[in-house]
Amino acid sequence: MLKLSNFGPGALVAAAFIGPGTVVTASLAGANFGYALLWALLFSVVACVILQEMSARIGLVTQAGLGENIRNNLTSGWLRWLALLLIFSAIAIGNSVYQGGNLSGASLGASELLGPVPVLDVWLSNAWALIIGIIALLILWSGNARVIERALIVMVLLMSVAFIGTFLLTDPDWGAVFNGTFGFSMPTGATLTVVALIGTTVVPYNIFLHASSVSKKWKTAEELPAARRDLFLSIPFGGLISMAIVATAASAFFGQQVEIESAGDLAESLRPLFGDGATYLMAIGLFAAGISSATTAPLASAYALCGIMGWSVNLRSRAFRIIWFTILVIGIIISSVGIKPVTVIWFAQVANGILLPIIVGFLWWLCQSPLLGKYRNSLLQNILAAIIFLISVVLSGRSLGSAFGFW
Template identity: 65%
Template sequence: MKLSQFGPGALVAAAFIGPGTVVTASLAGAEFGYALLWALMLSTVICAVLQEMASRIGVITGKGLGENIRSQMTSPWLRILFFTLIIAAIVVGNSVYQGGNLSGATLGAKEVLGQVPLLSDWFAQGWPLVFGVLAAAILWQGKAKFIEYALITLVLLMSLAFIGTFLLTDPNWLGVADSLLRWRWPSDSIITVIALVGTTVVPYNLFLHSASVANKWSGDEGVKNARTDTFISIPLGGLISMAILATAASAFFAQGIVIESAGDLAVALAPLFGDSAKYLMALGLCAAGISSATTAPLASAYALCGIMGWKQSLTGFAFRAIWATILVLGVVISSLGLSPIKVIWFAQVANGILLPVIVGFIWWLCNQSTMGRMKNSVVGNAFAAIIMLTSIVLSWKSLHHVWLSITS
């Protein structure tokens, strides 16, 4: 498989390694050391299997997940259910999360460029606009290959930054291996484990992936290419996430250092491992913010256009209007330092409901006659059953956590 044939899988990797993943993995490493590396490894396996099924649907049917929902769900009530969940979880959710993506990119850039006199005063409000315009420029090109190359570049940049930072922290390799081979649940770690799975297995990536491969490949050979792309890109993304967690474990857990936000990460590394570690971490955070700020609006446009029956063209008016709206909202939220807690809670509830519903739909569709010889195997269905159970548990725990947050 040539390098030019990669792409959709890299979009997914670029999407789930955002500032939220950086913070979640770092907090997990700082609080529990290497102990939860297994959770990220398991999350990566679940993500790869689920994304492979979604991509297979896209290749065989020639349609994205949103289009398949629209064509398969003949009941008006089911269509309304999916439409409501997609609007709430993906469109509204990505709008508020977009502010965090741009803020993360700004925090990373601040550590690298914040000492430049003419730039330092601009970071509070100006840089979210700069990164928003950059994401818009990537998407406005309207060429799938250009978008794929841009995001592949960002994934490679994150690999260099986060894995490089990990190596600079002089990790305990025996501790890393022990965590991957012996799965343990430290006390009070259940919410962190759920967060690690939740930040890797993301509903909107299923829409992004299936629509992207539907426009790129077809037939049995297309399924083969999509699988290769998925099973290289997703594990690379998982490796980056594990490197972030292990970096925090090496740097902060052993030293008893407490971190509370993304802004603490790079700053706290400098006294321990020098400016090289600080700048690499900051560069990775900036790249993570830009990659997620680009893929979140793109996924929202694919999902909404698909479910509404609108043309899923990168240059279409409706498609561009959707991603542009989400980008603008993200810039406003980030620039003004807003924290729309109630809207975020609403989006989390919708995501908690959407995940098992979407997993169930993908599992069902992968066993239909429309998939031909590419239907799920017995082994594939066994994996799907485990993932379905995991998504239900994850959904229940997520909803319970949101409920406790609201009522406390």
């Protein structure tokens, strides 16, 4: 029998990958290509489950996060420090910048639901970012893994009600939904959108987050079935939410001349078509997506950076709190005062583009090493890991190409 207490790490991953960026990417996919690219999200969920299952095994068997395992098992001095420097740069800088986007997305939902913030809006261009950042700070400062997990499970459930409810209000074409999900279609000009949809689900820092959180929730390798139940339910459920966003945009905007540059545009554009109910549901979903990502991004960064530097990964340790607090504060500043750090975002894009195949490669390497004993990858798992590694190289190429202006 499934109990709520058995869940958590998988829900953290789902909460992390459904952020404002995912809402925008999925909305553009639906508005521009209709239901045709739903299969890309189905595929990305399968890929995510494969990677996160390997991450869970590492965390459970070694009782340590991915960062600690990379640090302890890379014996070559220069290679070790190069890898640590790259991971540190990509996660510290990248997540700080993306944190600003997470808070901005949550703010759009909050302002749509509740309006401007009295007094603070006089001083700040986005006062809701400060308030939401404080909420994320209080959740993380508790230092209680169960509190953090429960808060994020609530956010995932809120997103599911909001985004799936909005999807149902738009009266979708169910035949087209089925064909788009289980048929392989690549409309002209859709290649980069497909890669972007996969990239919003297969995220490097989630691999660190999952391994560390699993090692704290379960203490013996015999509990692997429980960890698998958690991720096999939570991650596909998160994927279903992303697919609902694509289908909502497809139902509402495909074939029409509608400009969608932000998730807020999507929420507001639904009003004349489907009334206030759809707009408010989308705003609730956007708020939940933003605040969940705003909580998980600093948490994942702290796990990853403390792990690779050899510092304590205790949720209440000084180093752990300093890292997530710094990333959260930088995100609040970026969002609340309207900073657009183009150069830093460019660097983060380059670093993350390089990081993704490296992290997938480390994950694959560790899962077929003697470190895991009888829990090493099977032949099938190695084949699947090889396929995902090749996909990560493609995603990396896309990210780097976009950063340097090739695409």
